[in-house]
Amino acid sequence: MKQWIKIQRIPGVLASAYEKATRLAVESYYSQVADEIASSFATGAILDLGTGPGYLPVEIVRRKPEISLIGIDLSRKLIHMAQANAAKAGFSHQIQFKFGNAAKLGFDDDLFDMVISTGMLHSLKDPVRVLKEIYRVLKNGGQAWIFDPAKVASDADLLKWKASLTSRERFFLWIFKMLGLHKPVVTYHRNQVIPMLEAAGFSEYRIEEKNKEIRIKLKK
Numbered sequence: 001m002k003q004w005i006k007i008q009r010i011p012g013v014l015a016s017a018y019e020k021a022t023r024l025a026v027e028s029y030y031s032q033v034a035d036e037i038a039s040s041f042a043t044g045a046i047l048d049l050g051t052g053p054g055y056l057p058v059e060i061v062r063r064k065p066e067i068s069l070i071g072i073d074l075s076r077k078l079i080h081m082a083q084a085n086a087a088k089a090g091f092s093h094q095i096q097f098k099f100g101n102a103a104k105l106g107f108d109d110d111l112f113d114m115v116i117s118t119g120m121l122h123s124l125k126d127p128v129r130v131l132k133e134i135y136r137v138l139k140n141g142g143q144a145w146i147f148d149p150a151k152v153a154s155d156a157d158l159l160k161w162k163a164s165l166t167s168r169e170r171f172f173l174w175i176f177k178m179l180g181l182h183k184p185v186v187t188y189h190r191n192q193v194i195p196m197l198e199a200a201g202f203s204e205y206r207i208e209e210k211n212k213e214i215r216i217k218l219k220k
């Protein structure tokens, strides 16, 4: 997966277009992931890396209000959108969203019961460094679920998304496409991921690959 320029953070001018896309995927994707997390996680603290507009944390807390959740992202614009989304859903007290870099987490060691991340892995400049940070902040026995979907919205959602874009959002998407910076998402495969996990210190892992998505479940 060599790329000359790797844009990690979603650029501010594309944040609202991205927010619209994820909003359309709440039913088809985030609700299902939230069901899985809520049914296998009893209580405690969860950290969501690259939280974007925060729809996954909102769906998790909707199912398990006793969970405390922190979402971080490199995009300040998306963090503001995530805060607004949590407030609208009535969960501002259970979820904290803040600016932060997954490669340099400002948290103590052994703090979180679970670390989650959807759609961030493929965009990371140094995935091993992020995985090492995940290992560091997880409690012993804690789990990390890293899902990297190439496509979360169905084709029907994609059409609805295109129709919902403003002319400004279309313009910036076009500019990024022309510059070769807006590329289809390509996720890692199992054989690329295993050496990264081991380099980060994880020895217990389960990896599933299906429908253009890789799901990595780790235990510290």
Ligand SMILES: C[S@@+](CC[C@H](N)C(=O)[O-])C[C@H]1O[C@@H](n2cnc3c(N)ncnc32)[C@H](O)[C@@H]1O
Pocket (backbone or CB within 6 Å): 008, 009, 010, 022, 049, 050, 051, 052, 053, 054, 056, 072, 073, 074, 075, 078, 100, 101, 102, 103, 117, 118, 119, 120, 123, 124
């Ligand atoms: C494709 S989006 C996924 C957002 C959200 N998890 C979702 O599923 O809708 C990837 C997110 O990761 C963020 N990101 C990328 N690299 C990051 C890093 N090193 N630290 C924190 N956030 C990062 C981007 O700004 C973007 O919001």
